[in-house]
Amino acid sequence: xxxxxxxxxxxxxxxxxxxxxxxxxxxxxxxxxxxxxxxxxxxxxxxxxxxxxxxxxxxxxxxxxxxxxxxx
Numbered sequence: 001x002x003x004x005x006x007x008x009x010x011x012x013x014x015x016x017x018x019x020x021x022x023x024x025x026x027x028x029x030x031x032x033x034x035x036x037x038x039x040x041x042x043x044x045x046x047x048x049x050x051x052x053x054x055x056x057x058x059x060x061x062x063x064x065x066x067x068x069x070x071x072x
Contacts, residue, residue: 008028008029008030009028009029009048009049009050009051010026010027010028010029010050010051010052010053010055010056011026011027011028011029011031011032011045011046011047011048011049011050011056012024012025012026012045012046012047012050012056012059012060013025013026013027013032013035013036013043013044013045013046014043014044014046015039015042015043016041016042016043016044017041017042018042024046024059024060024061024062025060026053026056026057026060029048029049032045032048046059046060047059
């Protein structure tokens with residue numbers, strides 16, 4: 001019998017202290033509580049419950065990696 005995994009949701013968070021301050025990352029929703037408690041306030045939740053990994057990556061990346069606009 002095949003085991004069906006429930007669709008996962010994603011979280012985007014930002015490091016707010018230390019050398020990675022300002023860096024945004026993603027994790028599965030199920031991992032968020034562990035990360036938040038282990039970092040003891042050094043992370044800030046940006047958005048929770050994102051339905052696709054690619055959407056979470058785009059939110060975390062912002063405009064980094066976008067094509068540069070060219071003049072006419």
